Amino acid sequence: MTHPLNTGGDRGYLRIATEEACATREQIDGYLRLVREGKADRGTTSLWGFYGTSPSERATTIVERLLDLDDRRIADMDATGIDVAILSMTAPGFQVFEADEAKAMCGRANDALAAAVERHPDRYVGMTSIAPQDPEWSAREIARGKAELGFKGVMVNSHTKGEYLDEPKFDPILRACAEAGQPLYIHPQSPPDSMIGPFVESGLDGAVFGFGVEVGLHLLRLITIGVFDRYPDLTICVGHGGEALPYWLYRIDYMHQAGVRSGRYERMKPLNKSIFGYMRENVCITTSGMAWAPAITFAMDVLGEDRVMYAMDYPYQYVPDEVRTHDLLKISDAAKKKLMQTNAERVFGL
């Protein structure tokens, strides 16, 4: 890809931020309507009841930034030195609406994002949002996103009304990603009602903790059901340092194998590879929200230099210092270029 800064000037690499959020007004208004009418689940009520109505600086600034796809966002990218942002519609996407409304709203949002990418082709890359409530429609939207909108990946905001993509009815979505040769990015939303109880009653349902464990669970559900045996070339991305799965890897692998051997669960069948193998060959993680040298270098060590990509998590964690944290990592220049630029170029086919 050509870029005004070409190779990042003196620094020798572009900064490509891979998990950057935006929203349409219609989308946010939709959340607020669900909350107002008591039709939102507990997590959406907690999340958007806060961001949509709180007078706090955090909430108001984040909503303003989510909605801006032009001057303000580009200025923020310039101020922090982000060369390219890979954009997707913020959580919980369109997955909390009734299917017909979700599809209509999701299609319009994808069109709006494509228009923004067209206005700023050197700065933005788009991902296709979906409405898993209708898996076949979502599969068609993934194909449309690639063929007509120029999108480079697929975004799902984790569970859909408490259902996970390992359930057979969602297979068309996974197949469409594999056929498009595009990565599926699983972004957090709040845990579903069937899980959120002890998180939300203690204020730990959001990005502070609930988000991460729910996405880690989602990815592990997909791995253990054998999604990568079904689609060996599929790549799944998760943010936030891999939602802690890299740290858990030894224990997960041990207990998964013990579970398979003992036949404890009908669902848990032998897989072609170890969990470790899938994490190193089919999963990519990003550093969104985890701009911390120990965690980044740990993840690079255990997953490999090719599996970790930079992300800012704009606007939720818009902290210019965090870019510097990445720039100053004590890793080789080659590894840093992979982290900041070329892994994203490979995974998203830029």
Add this chain to the structure above:
Amino acid sequence: MTHPLNTGGDRGYLRIATEEACATREQIDGYLRLVREGKADRGTTSLWGFYGTSPSERATTIVERLLDLDDRRIADMDATGIDVAILSMTAPGFQVFEADEAKAMCGRANDALAAAVERHPDRYVGMTSIAPQDPEWSAREIARGKAELGFKGVMVNSHTKGEYLDEPKFDPILRACAEAGQPLYIHPQSPPDSMIGPFVESGLDGAVFGFGVEVGLHLLRLITIGVFDRYPDLTICVGHGGEALPYWLYRIDYMHQAGVRSGRYERMKPLNKSIFGYMRENVCITTSGMAWAPAITFAMDVLGEDRVMYAMDYPYQYVPDEVRTHDLLKISDAAKKKLMQTNAERVFGL
């Protein structure tokens, strides 16, 4: 403490394993009765429905080993080179029974464990089990465990019927630990019904994943409610590499501070220290189930050499090779002695 091996012979340190499980026959029969009568929660039904009835080698061997507090356990310790085992009653302890039954059964189990420690004083250290269903009784049992039974710590198998120790009614338990100067060890059990849905339907409710995130949540609930501001000298231990909280630390700290500033949750008040500070000063973690050099050294780096202790997780993860993994860690001799021996001696007051 005197010990037949004195200083671990040539190796220069004792191996003190800090999270080692046992059970009484009455306790296991109690679980099976709850499961049979349909009175167990979903997690206990999954866990003990498996361990208590499966003909698999894993299940039958583990139950046999849990019940043995003499020859077989000592032989296994000798075979793997564990000098001292810090023992506690296995999950879910007595926390799934009605209060009166729980207290009676828990008291008898504490007596039985004390008798085993008396039979093998150089090899075993005991922890007091409690029945948080009755917080005042549990406080008295903690005092009795210290004064009469010679126990050195307090074991809680995480939530009690879906309730967590940060709730005000459990304060007597925390106060009793602080007054006894003994650490509170939070061991996993299955997530409560209010959380377990997407875990148990996918076979991920147990040690493979659900255990760890539930205990991580429990510890985070205690930290964020300010337990260590209330009891600045209290130590809480968690196993399994700190249940991933060390890896999450940067994000948790950032989002906790953002949450406090924005006033999102009534419950989330400013604390005296950062989450990072409490993790480094009031929390100790053990390596149970995480015999993996990258995770152990990561935890030692971010929490400090004084905060990480060896554990095997016998009999659930009885893997002689894992002892060797610890012995061969590329850390200083001084750090290794802390990990294997002296941190446990300090924390448990041996």
